[in-house]
Amino acid sequence: MKVSRNFDIGSYKDKYIKRRIAIRARATRCRTIDDYCELLFRNDGELDLLVKGLTIHVSQFFRNRSAFDKLEREILPVLFNRLRKEGRQSTTFWSVGCASGEEPYTLAMILAESFPAELKEFKVTLMATDINRDIIDVAKKGLYASDRLREVPDALRECYFAGAGERFCLRDDIRAMVDFAAADLFDSSSYVESDLVLCRNVLIYFERGEQERIIQRLANVLPTEGILVLGKAETLVGESRRRFTTVCPVERIYMKNRFSIY
Incomplete structure (x- = not known):
């Protein structure tokens, strides 16, 4: 992941990473995490979507x-x-x-x-x-x-x-x-x-x-x-x-x- 997109998942909380990956795996109808990993290796578009999902961007003006x-x-x-x-x-x-x-x-x-x-x-x-x-x-x-x-x-x-x-x-x-x-x-x-x-x-x-x-x-x-x-x-x-x-x-x-x- 870091080599492909300069994004290092090692510093993120494990539970957070697993939850976000599971969401993408379900969205792509992959039956197992191994299936999803294979998809990532052959599909750059899905890799971009995963990185986007890991870097959540939810905000609004005057938040808090x-x-x-x-x-x-x-x-x-x-x-x-x-x-x-x-x-x-x-x-x-x-x-x-x-x-x-x-x-x-x-x-x-x-x-x-x-x-x-x-x-x-x-x-x-x-x-x-x-x-x-x-x-x-x-x-x-x-x-x-x-x-x-x-x-x-x-x-x-x-x-x-x-x-x-x-x-x-x-x-x-x-x-x-x-x-x-x-x-x-x-x-x-x-x-x-x-x-x-x-x-x-x-x-x-x-x-x-x-x-x-x-x-x-x-x-x-x-x-x-x-x-x-x-x-x-x-x-x-x-x-x-x-x-x-x-x-x-x-x-x-x-x-x-x-x-x-x-």
């Missing part, structure tokens, strides 16, 4: 709305004040496992709506990465079904979206705020130096040891007092806990410690 409220009201104001004190003129915010773009675009709308002065004061780069190149192409188009917009406040929906047939198209200036790229979390060279990292609902698919390695790598690209946001079902593990201070346990928001050595 309370986390974005916390970012808007408390985290981002403090972050921008820190940049001023440090004499910084630029910053990067990174959305990890961005899927079809709802998360980074949500952050872009928040910045456009609540921090227009800061966008003029600082060069803010919104970086969004995912392992799946196809889903990155979908994200760049900014077209979404109505169910993806269920949590978007009415005022923002009217301001930043326009009807496009049965779907909604995100405004061009918001799309232009986000830089998308394909990247693999197991490749340390793909990590982006950032002041804010959103890595929500990504770690839950990996074994504990791999979760810790990923968090350590994220800590390495965060500055002192940089912010890491995990998903509601995720938390810091192992030695990585020493590198962060908890800002909000409910929303899984953490700040990199001043004395953080690894």
Whole structure:
């Protein structure tokens, strides 16, 4: 699998991998797993479908709305004040496992709506990465079904979206705020130096040891007092806990410690 598609299943939880493979085996009417393995060797299309199934891309705008409220009201104001004190003129915010773009675009709308002065004061780069190149192409188009917009406040929906047939198209200036790229979390060279990292609902698919390695790598690209946001079902593990201070346990928001050595 890794040789064919540069995708390593060894770091994923066994139960998760077995469940996703079983789903594809049933969908292709294979009687046994051996039959399905034979199908994978002779059918590149099925191999692509399996990889796509293993990298789940389920999201929506303002997913877990309370986390974005916390970012808007408390985290981002403090972050921008820190940049001023440090004499910084630029910053990067990174959305990890961005899927079809709802998360980074949500952050872009928040910045456009609540921090227009800061966008003029600082060069803010919104970086969004995912392992799946196809889903990155979908994200760049900014077209979404109505169910993806269920949590978007009415005022923002009217301001930043326009009807496009049965779907909604995100405004061009918001799309232009986000830089998308394909990247693999197991490749340390793909990590982006950032002041804010959103890595929500990504770690839950990996074994504990791999979760810790990923968090350590994220800590390495965060500055002192940089912010890491995990998903509601995720938390810091192992030695990585020493590198962060908890800002909000409910929303899984953490700040990199001043004395953080690894």
